[in-house]
Structures are given as structure tokens and as C-alpha cells.
Amino acid sequence: MAHILTARRLHTGTDTIDFPVLTIEDGLITSITSDPTSLAHEQDTLTAAFFDIHTHGAIGHDVMQSTPSELSQIQRFLAQHGVAHYLPTTVTAPIDPTLRALEALANLIESSPAEGESQPIGIHLEGPFLSHAKRGVHPPADLQPPSIALFDRFQTAARGHIKLLTIAPEPGAASPESWPLSPEPSAAIDLIHHATSNGVRVSLGHTNATAAQTLPAIDAGATSATHTFNAMRALDHREPGVLGTVLDDHRLYAELICDGVHVAPPLVRLWLKAKGLDRAILVTDAMSAAGMPDGNYTLGSFAVTVTNGIAQLTTDLATGKSTLAGSLLTMDRAVANLQTFTQASLADATRLASHNPAAMLGQPTLTHLTPNAPANLNRFNPAGQLTATYIRGQKI
Numbered sequence: 001m002a003h004i005l006t007a008r009r010l011h012t013g014t015d016t017i018d019f020p021v022l023t024i025e026d027g028l029i030t031s032i033t034s035d036p037t038s039l040a041h042e043q044d045t046l047t048a049a050f051f052d053i054h055t056h057g058a059i060g061h062d063v064m065q066s067t068p069s070e071l072s073q074i075q076r077f078l079a080q081h082g083v084a085h086y087l088p089t090t091v092t093a094p095i096d097p098t099l100r101a102l103e104a105l106a107n108l109i110e111s112s113p114a115e116g117e118s119q120p121i122g123i124h125l126e127g128p129f130l131s132h133a134k135r136g137v138h139p140p141a142d143l144q145p146p147s148i149a150l151f152d153r154f155q156t157a158a159r160g161h162i163k164l165l166t167i168a169p170e171p172g173a174a175s176p177e178s179w180p181l182s183p184e185p186s187a188a189i190d191l192i193h194h195a196t197s198n199g200v201r202v203s204l205g206h207t208n209a210t211a212a213q214t215l216p217a218i219d220a221g222a223t224s225a226t227h228t229f230n231a232m233r234a235l236d237h238r239e240p241g242v243l244g245t246v247l248d249d250h251r252l253y254a255e256l257i258c259d260g261v262h263v264a265p266p267l268v269r270l271w272l273k274a275k276g277l278d279r280a281i282l283v284t285d286a287m288s289a290a291g292m293p294d295g296n297y298t299l300g301s302f303a304v305t306v307t308n309g310i311a312q313l314t315t316d317l318a319t320g321k322s323t324l325a326g327s328l329l330t331m332d333r334a335v336a337n338l339q340t341f342t343q344a345s346l347a348d349a350t351r352l353a354s355h356n357p358a359a360m361l362g363q364p365t366l367t368h369l370t371p372n373a374p375a376n377l378n379r380f381n382p383a384g385q386l387t388a389t390y391i392r393g394q395k396i
Contacts, residue, residue: 002030005390006038007046007379011347012369013355020046024375027392031371045346048354048367049084049376049389050331053164054124054226054255054283056089058290062298063088064101071108075117077291079396081330082389083118084376085358085366087164089285091300092127092138095150102158109161116396121366122163125154126226129191130206131168136231137313137325138206139302143174146187148194155198163361165195166226168207169217169242189220196221201361203255206231209242218245224253224360227285228271229263230324247274253360255283258337259329261310265341272342281360282334282353287311287326299325332378332386339384346384 002025010020010032019036022029057063058077061070071088078086088105090098105123113119128144129151135143144150146167155162168174169188192202204217205226210233225232225246233241246254247270254275258268262285272280284290289297289306297304297311304311304325312322331353338349358366365373375393378386389396 001025003393005046005375005377006042007044008042010046010369011048011350013048013351013364013367016347022046022375022377024390024393027375027394029369029371029373029375032369043382044387045380046369047347047350047378047380048369049378049391050082050335050350050353051357051367052078052083052086052284052286052331052353053281053357053361054089054126055086055286056091056299056326057288058286060288060292060297062288062300063105064090064093064097064300065298066104068108068111072114072117075113075120078118078331079116079389079391082332082335082378082386084374084389084391085121086118087122087124088120089124089126092130092135092142093301094142095144095153097301098128098154099157102154102162106157106159106161110159115394116391118391121363122361123158123161124164124166125162126166126205129165129167129174129188131170131173131208131231133173133208134168134206134231134233136206137299137302137304137323145172145174146191148191151191151195155200162200164201164203164224166203166205167192167217167222168209169204169222170207170209170213173207173209189216192217192220192222196223204242204246204252207242208233211240211242211245214242214245215249218249218251222252224255224281226255227262227283228254228256229267230257247271250276250279253279253281253356255281257285257327257329258282258334258341259327260337260341262324262327268338268341272338272344277348277351278356280352281356282331282338282349283357284329284331284334285326286329290328290330292328335386336384346380350378
């Protein structure tokens with residue numbers, strides 16, 4: 001049965017329609033018209049629902065260790081915060097548990113989400129091809145040198161569903177010693193070329209690369225940067241490094257965790273100015289504690305402590321030094337924070353959380369609101385607060 005959605009305006013991803021009237025049937029938008037007389041007092045705004053390409057879990061469950069029922073709970077939580085599509089994201093772990101997790105996530109992707117659940121459309125493999133120097137909370141014993149053979153084992157286990165790979169492009173990144181130790185300097189570049197040639201998008205992250213080591217990775221096909229500023233070589237005025245290259249090179253999209261903890265607001269503004277509205281992407285990097293109180297949780301196979309809403313892992317027992325371990329961020333909060341930190345409009349902020357990640361993955365139709373498209377929408381009140389989400393036409 002068809003039903004109607006109305007609002008003061010609709011941001012479609014390509015333009016804005018005033019006084020939209022959307023007809024929805026069988027989960028699809030069948031028509032979009034404009035009728036200013038039908039809702040003279042309507043003030044809400046409709047946008048595309050969000051697409052989170054970097055999330056590890058929520059409500060006490062981690063995507064690498066959850067049962068099908070628990071994965072379903074994660075998907076309901078995401079939908080409740082405006083997310084229609086997402087990439088379940090792995091962390092570095094021993095090879096066999098990673099293979100088992102990828103098989104389970106492939107099963108999830110190949111099943112149909114229940115009503116009111118966000119839909120996984122691929123897997124983000126974050127690790128194990130990362131820098132020892134910038135590993136963050138990724139366990140050093142499980143880091144691996146770039147390997148086409150190992151990546152292909154992962155992709156086989158995932159039945160082709162790995163859509164995004166985070167990798168450090170510099171030689172010898174997985175070794176605690178400095179390069180030019182093994183692997184060969186071209187190993188990461190070869191893997192980037194191999195992955196992109198097979199339809200996988202590559203993101204540069206957890207990396208200590210110089211500018212000179214970053215540029216060949218972009219030339220080989222890397223298209224994005226993972227949680228920009230975090231777990232990256234620091235910016236230097238004579239050595240831009242990977243961070244300076246990410247901000248400067250328009251070929252790259254750039255993720256950012258906009259929670260006010262991972263990146264200070266002035267640098268959020270710098271990131272947005274540098275990447276612009278076409279290349280900036282909001283992510284949550286949420287872990288299992290998202291939506292939960294302070295306490296002890298897991299990220300992949302390791303324990304994380306959440307105190308005052310901040311997730312950390314003790315990485316040096318001798319000094320007690322702790323490292324941020326993902327976030328407790330939800331995408332609706334990231335969109336609200338971006339508007340607060342940068343004065344971005346609602347249309348622009350939601351674009352960074354929906355259309356840009358879809359475009360980066362080469363799937364722009366996932367979020368464009370046109371006739372025959374899935375009816376995945378978010379409704380915002382005049383204050384910019386998310387008040388409703390429609391997943392495949394059904395209100396959450």
C-alpha cells in the first residue's frame with residue numbers, strides 16, 4: 001500500500017525540493033512532487049539516511065564476535081540513529097579468528113535485514129596491514145606485512161564482500177624496526193594496486209608514511225584516508241607526511257571522527273576547508289560500548305575501558321599510557337557536532353554522512369533520493385534534531 005511523506009524541504013543529494021510530497025510503495029520512492037498548498041505549516045526537512053563506512057559495533061556487541069542475533073541488535077541500533085547502510089569494520093586479530101569473523105559477516109550481508117534494521121553492504125577490513133609505529137590499539141603481535149596472498153585469503157573467506165581496506169603504505173610498516181627491512185618497498189603499493197584492480201576501495205590509515213611514501217599509494221589507486229589526524233604521522237612544515245598529503249590532495253576522500261574527543265574543533269574546521277563538501281566523510285569508528293554506560297567492553301579480541309564516555313586501552317603497562325580505542329559516537333551526533341563546530345548547514349552535514357561515503361565506494365545511487373530509489377530517509381525538525389528515520393519506507 002502506498003503512503004505519503006511531506007516536509008518543508010527535501011535534500012536529495014543533488015538539489016533541494018521545497019514542499020516535497022513523496023509517494024512510497026513497497027519500500028521504494030515511486031514519485032517526488034512539490035505542493036506548497038498541502039502543508040503550509042510544515043517545517044521539517046527530509047534528507048538521505050546515513051551511511052557509516054567505519055563502525056565496529058554497538059550496545060555491547062562487537063561485529064567480529066557477535067552472533068546473528070547480536071548483529072541484528074547492532075543493526076537496529078544503527079537504524080535508530082539514522083543509519084540505513086553501513087560497513088561492519090574489523091580490527092587486527094590473529095588470522096584464523098579474522099577468517100571466521102569475515103565468514104560470519106559474509107553470512108550477514110547475504111541475508112536480508114529485518115524490518116527496522118540498517119543494511120550491511122560490505123566489509124571494511126581495518127588491519128592487519130598497518131604501521132607498528134601508528135598501530136593505536138591494534139595488537140602489535142598480529143600486524144602483518146602487506147601480502148596479496150593473505151588479502152586474497154581474507155577476501156575468499158568474505159566471499160568477495162570486502163569493499164574497503166585500510167593499509168599503511170610505507171615499507172616495513174608492520175615491523176617495529178625502521179625500513180628498509182622486509183617486506184620489499186613495493187609490497188604495500190602492489191597490494192593497493194591488486195585490491196583496487198579487483199573493485200576494493202583502499203584507505204590510508206594507521207600510517208607513519210612520509211609525503212613521498214604516500215603519493216605512490218594514491219597513484220596506485222588509494223581513494224581515501226582512515227580517521228584523518230588519528231594514528232597518522234604528525235604534520236611538519238618541511239615534511240607534510242601522510243596527513244599533509246591527505247589534506248592537500250583532492251584525489252583522496254578523508255574520514256573524520258567528529259566527536260570532539262578524537263579531533264579538536266579547530267582541526268575539524270581545517271579538515272572541512274581542506275577537503276571541501278565533496279571529499280569529506282563523517283564516520284563514527286564506534287565500538288561495542290556505543291549506546292552503553294561506562295564500563296569494560298571489547299574491540300575485536302581485546303578489552304577496552306570506557307570512562308566518562310571515552311574508550312581507551314592501556315597500551316604500556318609500565319607507564320600506564322592509554323590510547324583511544326574507537327568511539328562511542330553515533331552518526332546523528334556526528335552530524336550535529338559538525339554543524340556546531342563548523343557552522344555547516346544541515347544539508348552539507350548530512351551530505352558528509354551519506355552521499356560522500358556512497359560516492360567514495362562507487363555506489364552513489366545508495367543515497368540519492370529519486371523515483372525508484374529505496375525510501376531510506378531521515379527527518380529533522382527546525383532545530384536540526386533527528387526526529388524520525390525511514391528504512392525501506394518504514395518509520396523507525
